[in-house]
Amino acid sequence: MKRDFLSLRDFSRDELSQVLEQAQAFKQGRLKSSLEGKAVVMVFEKASTRTRISFEVGIDRLGGHPIVLTPGTSQMGRGEPLKDTARILSRYAEMIVMRTYAHATIEEIAQWADVPVINALTDLLHPCQVLSDCFTLSEIFGELTDKKIAWIGDGNNMANSWINAAALFGFELSLACPAGYEPDKAILNAAFIDGAKVTVVRDPAEAVAGAIAVNTDVWASMGQEEESGIRAQAFQGYQVDARLMGQAAPEAVFMHCLPAHRGEEVSEEVLESAQSVVWDQAENRLYVQEAIMDFLIGHHHER
Numbered sequence: 001m002k003r004d005f006l007s008l009r010d011f012s013r014d015e016l017s018q019v020l021e022q023a024q025a026f027k028q029g030r031l032k033s034s035l036e037g038k039a040v041v042m043v044f045e046k047a048s049t050r051t052r053i054s055f056e057v058g059i060d061r062l063g064g065h066p067i068v069l070t071p072g073t074s075q076m077g078r079g080e081p082l083k084d085t086a087r088i089l090s091r092y093a094e095m096i097v098m099r100t101y102a103h104a105t106i107e108e109i110a111q112w113a114d115v116p117v118i119n120a121l122t123d124l125l126h127p128c129q130v131l132s133d134c135f136t137l138s139e140i141f142g143e144l145t146d147k148k149i150a151w152i153g154d155g156n157n158m159a160n161s162w163i164n165a166a167a168l169f170g171f172e173l174s175l176a177c178p179a180g181y182e183p184d185k186a187i188l189n190a191a192f193i194d195g196a197k198v199t200v201v202r203d204p205a206e207a208v209a210g211a212i213a214v215n216t217d218v219w220a221s222m223g224q225e226e227e228s229g230i231r232a233q234a235f236q237g238y239q240v241d242a243r244l245m246g247q248a249a250p251e252a253v254f255m256h257c258l259p260a261h262r263g264e265e266v267s268e269e270v271l272e273s274a275q276s277v278v279w280d281q282a283e284n285r286l287y288v289q290e291a292i293m294d295f296l297i298g299h300h301h302e303r
């Protein structure tokens with residue numbers, strides 16, 4: 001049976017750990033994988049810099065053939081049903097990578113596709129980014145199980161994926177979100193049922209206390225541009241600045257999936273500080289996605 005990676009929850013903890021180990025081997029050049037003769041179609045309903053380029057370069061490095069499709073330049077934009085598109089793409093390509101607005105869109109594609117589908121971000125989740133961020137943190141701090149991680153700001157797709165990661169990897173996660181901007185209730189409940197150490201609080205200082213990583217993201221995600229003004233009001237007091245970083249653990253790092261809005265969710269000072277690991281986060285997308293693709297359709301061997 002084909003496997004998909006729509007959510008971190010699609011993989012077991014052991015499988016995710018295996019992917020992270022292989023990502024390290026890819027980064028160190030110890031492992032080689034082959035996607036030779038395999039085509040990967042990437043469909044982007046939304047803008048992307050990092051995700052698109054890291055997937056495209058990763059597929060190319062593994063010897064596969066990347067093809068990028070946008071709704072506006074394909075029949076998808078003219079209303080061809082998702083279930084038809086999924087079956088057609090499966091006849092040409094060995095894998096589909098997709099960035100969508102509604103999470104239901106990628107679920108429908110995955111349901112009808114005969115090949116693995118990878119979530120390159122939806123309104124609900126961003127699993128490739130958060131798995132890669134766990135990789136970045138484990139490079140710095142080793143095993144994450146007993147560590148505390150903080151999330152400041154919007155309970156968005158990144159926050160939801162961090163909750164899934166906390167449920168799977170067992171670390172403590174504290175999210176500080178303004179009223180009305182909490183993470184997805186179903187994802188939170190599933191995490192609580194699994195005994196995840198997740199708390200949602202209002203006060204950013206409470207969330208960062210003792211945290212080894214302080215995460216944030218834009219206040220208005222893609223598709224929410226019209227809410228920018230109202231959101232800017234709601235998120236007053238939620239900027240990650242030097243004062244807030246000073247309340248985290250002394251060794252804490254600052255994380256952001258990027259793109260960042262300096263002066264809104266993060267100060268220029270923090271983003272450019274020595275504590276900021278944002279460039280490493282972006283680089284690591286490449287190795288972690290190589291490992292995910294290898295897990296789903298590749299054939300790896302030691303170099």
Ligand code: CP
Nearest residue numbers: 048049050051257258
């Ligand atoms: N972090 C991230 O997914 O960036 P892009 O939107 O540039 O792909």
Ligand code: NVA
Nearest residue numbers: 156217221222257258
């Ligand atoms: N939450 C952001 C992440 C961008 C990578 C968005 O969805 O726009």
